[in-house]
Amino acid sequence: MRRGRWPLFTILAFGYAFLYIPVALLVIFSFNESRLVTVWSGFSTKWYAELFRNQQLLEAAWLSIRIAAVNATFAVLLGTLSANALVRHRRFRGRGGFELLLTAPLVMPDVIIGLSLLLLFVALQQGIGWPDGRGFTTITIAHITFSLAYVAVVVRARLSQLDRSLEEAAMDLGARPLTVYLRITLPLIAPALLSGWLLAFTLSLDDLVVASFVSGPGSTTLPMVIYASVRMGVSPQINALATLIMLFVALAVVVASLALRSQAKDRGHRTNARR
Amino acid sequence: MSVAIDRRALEPWQDPSAVPFVRIERVTKQFGDIYAVDDVSLSIFQGEFFSLLGSSGCGKSTLLRLLAGLDYPSSGRIFIDGADVTDIPPYQRPVNMMFQSYALFPHMTVEQNVEFGLEQERMPRRERAERVGEMLDLLKIGELRKRKPDQLSGGQRQRAALARSLAKHPKLLLLDEPLGALDKRLRENTQFELVNLQERIGTTFVTVTHDQEEAMTMSSRIAVMEAGRILQIDTPTGIYEFPSNRFVAEFIGSVNLFEGRVMQRDGDLVTVETRLGRPIQMRCPLPLALGKPVTIAIRPEKIRLSAAYRDDAVNQIRGTVEDIAYLGDVSIYHVRISPDQVTRMTLANIQPQTEQELTWGQEVAMEWSPTSGVVLTD
Numbered sequence: 196m197r198r199g200r201w202p203l204f205t206i207l208a209f210g211y212a213f214l215y216i217p218v219a220l221l222v223i224f225s226f227n228e229s230r231l232v233t234v235w236s237g238f239s240t241k242w243y244a245e246l247f248r249n250q251q252l253l254e255a256a257w258l259s260i261r262i263a264a265v266n267a268t269f270a271v272l273l274g275t276l277s278a279n280a281l282v283r284h285r286r287f288r289g290r291g292g293f294e295l296l297l298t299a300p301l302v303m304p305d306v307i308i309g310l311s312l313l314l315l316f317v318a319l320q321q322g323i324g325w326p327d328g329r330g331f332t333t334i335t336i337a338h339i340t341f342s343l344a345y346v347a348v349v350v351r352a353r354l355s356q357l358d359r360s361l362e363e364a365a366m367d368l369g370a371r372p373l374t375v376y377l378r379i380t381l382p383l384i385a386p387a388l389l390s391g392w393l394l395a396f397t398l399s400l401d402d403l404v405v406a407s408f409v410s411g412p413g414s415t416t417l418p419m420v421i422y423a424s425v426r427m428g429v430s431p432q433i434n435a436l437a438t439l440i441m442l443f444v445a446l447a448v449v450v451a452s453l454a455l456r457s458q459a460k461d462r463g464h465r466t467n468a469r470r
Numbered sequence: 471m472s473v474a475i476d477r478r479a480l481e482p483w484q485d486p487s488a489v490p491f492v493r494i495e496r497v498t499k500q501f502g503d504i505y506a507v508d509d510v511s512l513s514i515f516q517g518e519f520f521s522l523l524g525s526s527g528c529g530k531s532t533l534l535r536l537l538a539g540l541d542y543p544s545s546g547r548i549f550i551d552g553a554d555v556t557d558i559p560p561y562q563r564p565v566n567m568m569f570q571s572y573a574l575f576p577h578m579t580v581e582q583n584v585e586f587g588l589e590q591e592r593m594p595r596r597e598r599a600e601r602v603g604e605m606l607d608l609l610k611i612g613e614l615r616k617r618k619p620d621q622l623s624g625g626q627r628q629r630a631a632l633a634r635s636l637a638k639h640p641k642l643l644l645l646d647e648p649l650g651a652l653d654k655r656l657r658e659n660t661q662f663e664l665v666n667l668q669e670r671i672g673t674t675f676v677t678v679t680h681d682q683e684e685a686m687t688m689s690s691r692i693a694v695m696e697a698g699r700i701l702q703i704d705t706p707t708g709i710y711e712f713p714s715n716r717f718v719a720e721f722i723g724s725v726n727l728f729e730g731r732v733m734q735r736d737g738d739l740v741t742v743e744t745r746l747g748r749p750i751q752m753r754c755p756l757p758l759a760l761g762k763p764v765t766i767a768i769r770p771e772k773i774r775l776s777a778a779y780r781d782d783a784v785n786q787i788r789g790t791v792e793d794i795a796y797l798g799d800v801s802i803y804h805v806r807i808s809p810d811q812v813t814r815m816t817l818a819n820i821q822p823q824t825e826q827e828l829t830w831g832q833e834v835a836m837e838w839s840p841t842s843g844v845v846l847t848d
């Protein structure tokens with residue numbers, strides 16, 4: 196039996212190595228003294244210092260974070276509304292079309308999303324004078340169009356698992372539909388809203404292709420800056436930045452899962468104490 | 471159980487001038503092609519413990535949901551306490567429901583669950599706290615007030631759900647399989663508790679159950695349902711002793727059925743000719759045409775079984791003992807009365823088993839009096 200496990204264990208080890216060795220290298224070389232990314236010449240944090248003096252990179256990072264946050268918020272709002280429509284109203288005119296259109300961005304190539312939105316924005320600008328140029332607004336709108344689909348999928352899954360009789364019970368106890376939604380439905384799907392928000396935030400922070408199409412001069416997002424600078428030769432600054440982003444994302448995930456788990460854990464303790 | 475006798479003595483449904491508290495008038499509910507509730511009319515009186523009894527999928531829950539306002543009838547009207555509530559949404563009906571799954575809000579404590587309904591009617595905080603305490607005491611779950619539903623046992627959840635549905639002092643409480651999720655022993659204790667509670671607070675209860683014993687124990691009256699229709703509404707005694715049709719007779723308890731034709735009528739005494747030997751005489755208040763095919767229904771415990779054949783017995787069928795199941799207090803005898811029919815009867819084991827005179831393969835005579843069964847026409 197032990198012998199039988201060895202091949203499995205080896206495969207697993209290779210898998211993890213494949214996934215995480217590049218990441219580990221990236222982190223290690225962010226503390227490299229040398230300018231050459233592939234040659235280790237001693238520990239230093241100078242690239243971090245330089246990173247914080249790099250105005251262009253910092254501005255791009257701040258823009259990306261703002262876009263990601265606004266995008267995630269709107270995507271959760273609209274995605275939740277769509278999920279509600281799909282789960283709660285079994286039949287309405289155009290349901291099939293709505294469902295298809297909502298989930299299409301999941302399988303649509305980024306290039307097509309980006310190009311079509313660019314054409315739309317240009318046409319709109321010529322037609323009604325809005326949006327005035329391309330930048331924060333157009334990138335955010337573009338990101339919402341595809342993030343929304345992901346959020347809708349996550350929230351929909353949770354919503355369709357929700358026991359309908361909970362809402363019926365609330366209504367039976369005198370709560371009007373809006374109260375039922377705010378006091379019962381929302382708290383119960385909150386975990387899905389949180390993961391939807393984080394997912395949308397990450398998707399936006401990650402996007403290079405769509406943003407490249409719909410951004411304008413003076414609105415360069417972080418992935419765009421990184422991509423451009425890599426083409427001119429990688430600076431260890433990028434390693435430093437990537438390390439910080441990873442730290443940030445890891446922190447966000449940990450905080451989120453702690454927040455979700457704390458209630459459950461809290462309950463568990465109390466149960467044990469009472470019994 | 472003197473209280474139960476009092477309740478039966480009241481019997482408002484016998485009084486033609488009594489005004490029903492709940493009136494369901496020709497209500498039908500369709501889901502696509504399915505008639506979940508099919509042309510049901512029903513009156514329930516103040517203070518009743520009314521049960522809807524039927525097998526799974528017969529439309530009991532749907533009828534209850536129509537009363538709660540969680541579904542709306544396809545046709546027909548519903549009146550509660552004199553008001554037409556057919557089109558009133560659930561949050562405006564003077565009705566509360568205890569759900570089959572309990573539907574306790576998982577993110578709230580027991581206390582918050584019970585308080586939820588009171589908040590909705592904007593009851594002042596002080597009064598609310600008082601009422602919550604009262605409800606928790608009534609159901610003896612005061613020490614669980616700070617727990618969340620997932621920290622409760624099945625029985626505790628059932629109490630919390632009951633407390634929540636009673637908190638608003640509804641005029642009518644609907645209970646969907648209130649004991650369905652409890653294990654057998656707990657269920658039996660809780661049956662009596664529920665009846666006592668109902669008598670104490672005087673609220674009209676309508677429960678749904680598929681368990682005939684439970685319905686018999688708890689109810690003032692029972693409506694037996696099948697495929698969306700109501701087959702009979704009567705007291706537990708009435709349903710058991712005087713089933714109005716074959717389905718009810720077979721659904722409640724066990725019964726022996728003998729088919730035949732009306733041969734003669736003499737007052738309310740009919741003589742029925744069967745293929746099983748001598749004609750059978752039964753009391754039957756219904757006017758029956760001569761030659762009409764009927765079914766005679768006799769409960770197993772109403773039949774006397776003896777080894778001795780008597781010539782003067784009114785109703786007698788002869789057969790052979792095929793099987794005896796000894797259950798301690800009683801024994802169940804299977805007697806073959808014709809090549810294609812075996813009847814069951816229950817005999818109390820008055821003598822010790824070793825001294826019983828009846829054994830396998832013995833020729834026996836079954837006898838019963840004309841008043842110990844009913845004549846059914848469908």
Ligand SMILES: Nc1ncnc2c1ncn2[C@@H]1O[C@H](COP(=O)(O)OP(=O)(O)O)[C@@H](O)[C@H]1O
Nearest residue numbers: 501504506524525526527528529530531532533
């Ligand atoms: N929302 C619904 N949509 C479609 N069919 C339903 C719905 N609710 C109940 N039914 C059908 O109506 C019938 C009665 O259901 P129900 O009232 O739940 O039965 P019971 O409670 O007696 O087991 C069943 O055939 C069930 O499948």
Ligand SMILES: [Mg+2]
Nearest residue numbers: 530531570646
């Ligand atoms: Mg049911």
